[in-house]
Amino acid sequence: MTTTLSFEALGLAAPLLQAVQALGFEKPTPVQAEAIPAALQGGDWMVSSQTGSGKTAAFLLPVLHSLHLENEQNPPARLPRPAKGGWVPRNAAPAAPRAVVLCPTRELAQQVAADAIDLVRGSRGLRVATVVGGMPFGKQLADLQGASLVVATPGRLLDLAERKQILLDAVQVLVVDEADRMLDLGFAEDLEAIHTLCAQRRQTLMFSATFAPRIMRLAAQVMREPGRLELATAQDKHVNISQTLHWADNLSHKRALLDHWLRDVALEQAVVFTSTQADADMLADTLQQTGHAAVALHGAMPQSVRNRRLQNLREGRIRILVATDVAARGIDVPSISHVINFGLPMKAEDYVHRIGRTGRAGRSGTAITLAEHRERHKIRAIEQFTRQPIAASTIAGLEPTPPKPREPKFNARPGQRPGRDGGRPNHHRGGPGRPGGGRPEGGRKFGGPRRDAGAQEG
Numbered sequence: 371m372t373t374t375l376s377f378e379a380l381g382l383a384a385p386l387l388q389a390v391q392a393l394g395f396e397k398p399t400p401v402q403a404e405a406i407p408a409a410l411q412g413g414d415w416m417v418s419s420q421t422g423s424g425k426t427a428a429f430l431l432p433v434l435h436s437l438h439l440e441n442e443q444n445p446p447a448r449l450p451r452p453a454k455g456g457w458v459p460r461n462a463a464p465a466a467p468r469a470v471v472l473c474p475t476r477e478l479a480q481q482v483a484a485d486a487i488d489l490v491r492g493s494r495g496l497r498v499a500t501v502v503g504g505m506p507f508g509k510q511l512a513d514l515q516g517a518s519l520v521v522a523t524p525g526r527l528l529d530l531a532e533r534k535q536i537l538l539d540a541v542q543v544l545v546v547d548e549a550d551r552m553l554d555l556g557f558a559e560d561l562e563a564i565h566t567l568c569a570q571r572r573q574t575l576m577f578s579a580t581f582a583p584r585i586m587r588l589a590a591q592v593m594r595e596p597g598r599l600e601l602a603t604a605q606d607k608h609v610n611i612s613q614t615l616h617w618a619d620n621l622s623h624k625r626a627l628l629d630h631w632l633r634d635v636a637l638e639q640a641v642v643f644t645s646t647q648a649d650a651d652m653l654a655d656t657l658q659q660t661g662h663a664a665v666a667l668h669g670a671m672p673q674s675v676r677n678r679r680l681q682n683l684r685e686g687r688i689r690i691l692v693a694t695d696v697a698a699r700g701i702d703v704p705s706i707s708h709v710i711n712f713g714l715p716m717k718a719e720d721y722v723h724r725i726g727r728t729g730r731a732g733r734s735g736t737a738i739t740l741a742e743h744r745e746r747h748k749i750r751a752i753e754q755f756t757r758q759p760i761a762a763s764t765i766a767g768l769e770p771t772p773p774k775p776r777e778p779k780f781n782a783r784p785g786q787r788p789g790r791d792g793g794r795p796n797h798h799r800g801g802p803g804r805p806g807g808g809r810p811e812g813g814r815k816f817g818g819p820r821r822d823a824g825a826q827e828g
């Protein structure tokens with residue numbers, strides 16, 4: 371996934387080149403080779419790229435390079451020392467970062483901030499802070515002192531701006547990561563507000579899985595004649611991820627198929643995706659009872675619990691994470707060998723993000739999707755979106771019952787129309803409290819975005 375171009379040829383500041391080398395990145399990935407020179411040249415850019423393609427460094431490196439240049443031209447006054455124990459002096463000036471990266475989820479923000487910290491390790495005078503909801507304000511405010519780059523979720527950033535604890539007028543570059551997910555989560559108004567607060571900036575970079583019309587409308591609102599870089603898109607095949615589909619008769623058949631895969635000797639760590647928060651809790655409990663080191667992760671949990679569980683996953687203390695789509699982006703754990711779709715995603719594009727949790731950093735991965743026949747239309751939607759079929763296969767002893775042949779076409783008298791379900795009872799309408807029902811992650815159907823309510827992002 372790399373190119374023939376070298377990082378040196380991109381003209382990045384020496385400490386950044388050293389950091390890249392220390393991370394073991396030998397050559398820029400295609401998105402880096404395209405986006406870094408474009409961003410360095412100036413102007414606004416929209417970039418579409420595949421998950422796991424190295425896009426984080428594709429925006430962090432040019433942003434950090436420009437912060438280096440600014441530091442050279444205007445050496446910053448002595449950096450205030452980070453306050454200990456989350457204490458901020460009463461007379462401290464509000465934080466005034468020069469670059470802001472916006473992420474849709476707290477997990478993604480924390481991952482991006484961790485990547486940024488790795489990249490500024492050898493740089494003097496560059497400090498990175500993370501601003502996400504669900505975490506105590508005190509430590510975040512202390513970290514913000516003297517931070518030049520802030521990685522944030524929109525809700526908490528706006529809260530701090532409204533309290534005048536952060537000023538956004540000095541922001542030179544604004545990056546919107548995963549813009550499509552931002553819109554899914556109802557952050558359009560927050561983005562507009564942040565756009566207004568960072569009015570002095572000279573550059574906006576927007577990364578998105580697609581350039582769908584809604585993304586183009588957002589770009590028209592917050593960017594100035596952006597250039598477009600269309601790299602590998604969601605439709606490109608993940609060559610290093612083997613994708614398999616198993617048809618299941620019902621929930622217990624799905625559980626048996628899941629159990630089969632969780633016993634696969636090649637499985638190092640797995641993320642098992644469910645459709646709802648309730649399903650994630652229930653399935654994690656069931657797996658624990660059957661002896662699997664599994665925990666749940668979803669947006670209704672306190673952020674501290676989410677963080678701890680992710681850290682345990684990173685450090686190999688848990689083998690199986692049962693998660694909603696809150697984990698579909700931003701988790702970068704190379705030892706995740708398997709992604710299992712126990713519940714199908716709400717949106718076809720989330721399938722691509724989910725399976726992108728495996729096969730990272732050049733490794734190979736396995737993506738298994740379990741679907742009931744009644745979900746055939748959802749599988750078709752995924753296949754249409756990715757423009758590739760998912761090969762169905764069976765496991766000896768766990769074969770599905772062949773689907774009944776289609777009933778003969780409704781033989782209606784003129785003017786009479788068949789009922790929606792062909793008269794058959796629908797056993798599968800989920801609702802809260804029923805298996806398959808409960809609350810899906812993310813999509814806010816009603817009302818506007820909710821800030822920092824704990825259950826959602828912000």
Ligand code: AMP
Pocket residue numbers: 372394395396397398399402420421422423424425426427702730731
């Ligand atoms: P991302 O798409 O930014 O989430 O990156 C996916 C993975 O690729 C992360 O583990 C990065 O550390 C890794 N990565 C990013 N750039 C490079 C590179 N130039 N060479 C090798 N690995 C990279």
